[in-house]
Structures are given as C-alpha cells and as structure tokens.
Amino acid sequence: MSQVIGLTGGIASGKSTVSNILKEMNITIIDADVEARLAVEKGEPAYQKIVAEFGNDILLTNEEIDRVKLGSIIFHNAEKRQLLNSIVHPEVRKRMNNQVEAAKEREEQVIILDIPLLFESKLTHMVEKTILVYVDRDIQLKRLMERNDLSLEEAEARIKSQMPLSEKVALADAVINNNGSIAETKKQVIEVLNGWGITTQE
Numbered sequence: 001m002s003q004v005i006g007l008t009g010g011i012a013s014g015k016s017t018v019s020n021i022l023k024e025m026n027i028t029i030i031d032a033d034v035e036a037r038l039a040v041e042k043g044e045p046a047y048q049k050i051v052a053e054f055g056n057d058i059l060l061t062n063e064e065i066d067r068v069k070l071g072s073i074i075f076h077n078a079e080k081r082q083l084l085n086s087i088v089h090p091e092v093r094k095r096m097n098n099q100v101e102a103a104k105e106r107e108e109q110v111i112i113l114d115i116p117l118l119f120e121s122k123l124t125h126m127v128e129k130t131i132l133v134y135v136d137r138d139i140q141l142k143r144l145m146e147r148n149d150l151s152l153e154e155a156e157a158r159i160k161s162q163m164p165l166s167e168k169v170a171l172a173d174a175v176i177n178n179n180g181s182i183a184e185t186k187k188q189v190i191e192v193l194n195g196w197g198i199t200t201q202e
C-alpha cells in the first residue's frame, strides 16, 4: 500500500528545498507548480480559456503566456486570481491524480504531493498526512525578494494572497521549520518520515 503525503507551505517557504531532499532519498514527488505550468502551455484547454478571459495582452511574442505579467495581475486582484484558479486548478488536480495512480501502480511506498495551496484549495482529501514547511515571515519575505528579484511591495502582495503560514501550522500533521540551514531542515525531514514508520535512504 502506498502512503500519499501532502507537502505544503507558503510562497518561498522552502517546499522545493524539501522536495529536493526527498528526491535525493528516491521518493517520488508530484509537483503542483510543475503541473500548473504544463496545464497552461499553448494548445492546452486552460491556455485557450486564459487568453479568452485575460486577453492577448498577457501573451509573449512567441504566444506563450507571460507569467510575469499574469502574476502581476492576479497577485494584486483577488477576483482575477479566483478566475485564474477556477481555470487552472481543475486541470492541475486531474494531472496530479493521473500521476498518483501511476505511482500506485508502480507500488511506490511513499508518494509526495507538493501543493502550495493544499489548505486554501481544500485539497487535503487527496492525501493521508500533511507536512508544512514553515519559515518566519521576515525570512520568507527576504528569500522571496532575492529569489524572484521582487520589490518589497510585490513580494508582500504574493505572501498576502495566501493563508498565513502561522495559520497553516495548526492544520498540518507535521511542521518543518526552515528558518535555519538546509542541513537542519534535512534532519527534521528524516525525523518526520521515520516517526511515521517510513525508512529513509541517505
């Protein structure tokens, strides 16, 4: 029997960092952000709907979606964000479910679903247990501004578009504190998995 675990957090809280640690242990990760990117490629049904709703202005010269432009719209406007979510999220769920089924057929012991909006989108029914990657807000803000080269205002708008990490802590089965070094984070990942009876390769 496979165990399906949800990995969540906030923007730039360290989900990819934890995912990479898990990948090194040969654990399968299904990443909602990757699926969301594939779902909006030119020719996909969600692509057509996005262009119909947001107009040709959000396209690059090669006709792919300009993610920077679309991001600057939806992170500042809750209604537009809701509209984009209603187009993209059903496709993401379908894609993730297909991959979970495939991983189950391969009889994988552990399957991790990396879903940033696991709690906001009420997707906990897709998983048996949840792990939250937590960071303090000031560290989150600093890492986000550096990684995405964002202004303070743009970074804050992105953080505010999600449920506060402090609220997510109460909803998760396990919390990994990613304020410290990556080595400290890795130690906690191993402790959580071992605590759930999952043996880890190092």
Ligand SMILES: CC(C)(COP(=O)(O)OP(=O)(O)OC[C@H]1O[C@@H](n2cnc3c(N)ncnc32)[C@H](O)[C@@H]1O)[C@@H](O)C(=O)NCCC(=O)NCCS
Pocket: 010, 011, 012, 032, 033, 036, 040, 066, 067, 068, 070, 071, 074, 081, 084, 085, 088, 089, 092, 115, 116, 117, 161, 162
């Ligand atoms: C707005 C878009 C074009 C920005 O693209 P960009 O390449 O800059 O960012 P990327 O996709 O890598 O997302 C980075 C992070 O932003 C946060 N985020 C993305 N979309 C949303 C959203 N609708 N609401 C809140 N946070 C979001 C997540 O924490 C995510 O990990 C893109 O994020 C998108 O299409 N979002 C809608 C789909 C979605 O909700 N994806 C997130 C998980 S399914």
Ligand SMILES: Nc1ncnc2c1ncn2[C@@H]1O[C@H](COP(=O)(O)OP(=O)(O)OP(=O)(O)O)[C@@H](O)[C@H]1O
Pocket: 009, 010, 011, 012, 013, 014, 015, 016, 017, 018, 033, 116, 143, 144, 147, 178, 179, 180, 181, 182, 185
């Ligand atoms: N423990 C750490 N120490 C220092 N830097 C870190 C640590 N963890 C993550 N980072 C850096 O912080 C940034 C955000 O981390 P990461 O990309 O893993 O977050 P994420 O939750 O996957 O983000 P998003 O949801 O926005 O894609 C990255 O630039 C990463 O290199």
